Amino acid sequence: MNLAENPFADLKIAVLMFPYSREVRDFCNDIQRVLRKKEKEPFPYRQLNNGLLACSSTLTYGFEWLETIDYVRQYRALAVGKSENILDNIPTPQQIHDLIFTWAQTWTRQFLNRRGNKDEIESVCDRFLDAVDIFPEDWQWEYIQPATLIEDINSNNGLGYQAIPSLLATLLHEKTITIKLENIEQKIIWRKVQNGCSGKTGLHLVSQPFKVNYIEKNDRDGTVKEQEGYYAYTLNLYLHTQAGRFNDRGNLKPWIFLHLGCQRYADEPLVKHNFGRNISVLIGMNTARIDNYPTDSILVKLTTDRDNVKQWQEQLPDLLAAFKARPLIKPQEIFNNPKKYGNLDNAKKWSNDEYYLIHTEGYKYREEGQKSGGHGHHIDTGFSLKERADITSKVLQLLNCTLIADKPMECDIKAPTGKKMPLAMRDYDYLGKSLLPSALSKHSEEEQQEKVKEKQTIIVNAIKRASNNNPIYLFVIYREEHTKRLVNQQLR
Structure with a gap:
C-alpha cells in the first residue's frame, strides 16, 4: 500500500531521551574497577523497560537503544497518539x-554484598544515585510530526519504521469490522498490542478471543471427537522501502504491508513447555498499576524467565514492589488456570487484569480430571484465502483515507498462447490430459503410440535433468487416509 498525503493529521509522535546515559556509563566503569572484574558491568535497560511497560501500557516502547555518541549509548522512548490528548495518555517526565x-x-543494591572494598563500592553507588536523583534540566517529551518521517523515512535514526506502523495501529484501535463465515456474521474488534520487550518493534493489533467448536473424525478407527479452543486474529503492519523508489523530495518512498495471522490461547492447565524458551503472556490493565498513571485498553506482552519459567523475566516482581505498584499474578498461577485469568469469553463486566497465555507449538495441556500426560492445543490454526481477503478488504475500508492500494503490475509483453506456449508455462495437467484415450482417439493406433512415447520422453527427460540422473524418492505426507489414496493415484 501507499500512504495517502498527510494521512496522520490528527495524530502525533512523542519521543523522550534517556537522560542518564553518561552517568550509567561512568557507573558501569567505576563498579567494574572497584570490583576488579574483567568483564564490563552490563546496563540492565531491559529490566527498566519491562517495569515501565508493566506500569504504563500507553507507551509504544520504553528506552530502546538509539545510537552511540562518544562511546555513550543513547536510548529513546516512543509514544504515539491523538494530537489533542497525547500528553494526557502518557506518563509525565516527573513520573518516569x-x-x-x-x-x-x-x-545498585545488589553490589553492596559483593566482594571488595565496601567503602569504595558504597561511594560509587552513592555518586550514581546522587546524579540520577537530580531531575534533568529541560527534560520533556519532544513532538515529531508524522509528515516529517514520511517525507524522509531515514530521518530521526529511522524512527518511521516503528512509528508509522504504530500510528496505523492507533487508527484501528477499538475499531470494528464484520465478516461473513459461511452463514454466520463475525464481528472483529481490533486492539493494540505492544510487540514485547525484545526490540523496538512498535505496535500490532489483535482481535478479541474467539471460541471455536468443530467435529473431527479419525479415518483410521472412525471415532469422532469434538474439538474446542480459543484463538484470535493478529494484524501486523510493516514498513519497507524499495531501491530506486523515491518521493518528490528524492527520498525513499515507503511501502506499507498488512500481514494477517492467527494466534491460539491456552484455556487448560499448562503441563509442558518448550525447554530453554521463555513463555509469552499478553497482559491488559483495566485499572492503573500505580495511582494516577494513565491507562489504556492496549495489551502488553511480557515474558517469563527462560531459566525459570515460574518467574517473570528480569526480576520484574521485585522492581514492581520497589515501584510500589500493584503486583502481577504469578506465572505458575496463570499456567495452572489460564481461563480464570484471561477474559476468553469477552465478559463485559470483567474488571480485573487480563492475562492471555499464548500457545506455542510444543506446549502440552491437561484436561480436567486427567492425572498424567498431556495433549497439544485442541484446535488447528489458519483460515481460508476468502477469509483473509474479506478481513483485509474491511481493514482497508477503515483506512480508506490513509492507505492506497497500489496498481497490479502489468506484463511488459503478451504471454504466448496456443501451440506457441512453452512447456514451462503449460497448465500442470496439460501433459496428463494429452495422454488420455479421449485425446488420442482421433489418431491411428500407430500415431497414438508415437504421441504417448513423445510425451513420456519429455517427462522422463525433464525428471532426469532435474535429478541429475539420481534416484528420486517421493514422500507422501498426509493426515486423512483418503488423501493418501488420492495422491498415490495422481502420482501413478
Missing part, C-alpha cells in the same frame, strides 16, 4: 524520573 530513580536504587 521517579521510576528511573527507584530502578537505580534496585540496581
Whole structure:
C-alpha cells in the first residue's frame, strides 16, 4: 500500500531521551574497577523497560537503544497518539524520573554484598544515585510530526519504521469490522498490542478471543471427537522501502504491508513447555498499576524467565514492589488456570487484569480430571484465502483515507498462447490430459503410440535433468487416509 498525503493529521509522535546515559556509563566503569572484574558491568535497560511497560501500557516502547555518541549509548522512548490528548495518555517526565530513580536504587543494591572494598563500592553507588536523583534540566517529551518521517523515512535514526506502523495501529484501535463465515456474521474488534520487550518493534493489533467448536473424525478407527479452543486474529503492519523508489523530495518512498495471522490461547492447565524458551503472556490493565498513571485498553506482552519459567523475566516482581505498584499474578498461577485469568469469553463486566497465555507449538495441556500426560492445543490454526481477503478488504475500508492500494503490475509483453506456449508455462495437467484415450482417439493406433512415447520422453527427460540422473524418492505426507489414496493415484 501507499500512504495517502498527510494521512496522520490528527495524530502525533512523542519521543523522550534517556537522560542518564553518561552517568550509567561512568557507573558501569567505576563498579567494574572497584570490583576488579574483567568483564564490563552490563546496563540492565531491559529490566527498566519491562517495569515501565508493566506500569504504563500507553507507551509504544520504553528506552530502546538509539545510537552511540562518544562511546555513550543513547536510548529513546516512543509514544504515539491523538494530537489533542497525547500528553494526557502518557506518563509525565516527573513520573518516569521517579521510576528511573527507584530502578537505580534496585540496581545498585545488589553490589553492596559483593566482594571488595565496601567503602569504595558504597561511594560509587552513592555518586550514581546522587546524579540520577537530580531531575534533568529541560527534560520533556519532544513532538515529531508524522509528515516529517514520511517525507524522509531515514530521518530521526529511522524512527518511521516503528512509528508509522504504530500510528496505523492507533487508527484501528477499538475499531470494528464484520465478516461473513459461511452463514454466520463475525464481528472483529481490533486492539493494540505492544510487540514485547525484545526490540523496538512498535505496535500490532489483535482481535478479541474467539471460541471455536468443530467435529473431527479419525479415518483410521472412525471415532469422532469434538474439538474446542480459543484463538484470535493478529494484524501486523510493516514498513519497507524499495531501491530506486523515491518521493518528490528524492527520498525513499515507503511501502506499507498488512500481514494477517492467527494466534491460539491456552484455556487448560499448562503441563509442558518448550525447554530453554521463555513463555509469552499478553497482559491488559483495566485499572492503573500505580495511582494516577494513565491507562489504556492496549495489551502488553511480557515474558517469563527462560531459566525459570515460574518467574517473570528480569526480576520484574521485585522492581514492581520497589515501584510500589500493584503486583502481577504469578506465572505458575496463570499456567495452572489460564481461563480464570484471561477474559476468553469477552465478559463485559470483567474488571480485573487480563492475562492471555499464548500457545506455542510444543506446549502440552491437561484436561480436567486427567492425572498424567498431556495433549497439544485442541484446535488447528489458519483460515481460508476468502477469509483473509474479506478481513483485509474491511481493514482497508477503515483506512480508506490513509492507505492506497497500489496498481497490479502489468506484463511488459503478451504471454504466448496456443501451440506457441512453452512447456514451462503449460497448465500442470496439460501433459496428463494429452495422454488420455479421449485425446488420442482421433489418431491411428500407430500415431497414438508415437504421441504417448513423445510425451513420456519429455517427462522422463525433464525428471532426469532435474535429478541429475539420481534416484528420486517421493514422500507422501498426509493426515486423512483418503488423501493418501488420492495422491498415490495422481502420482501413478
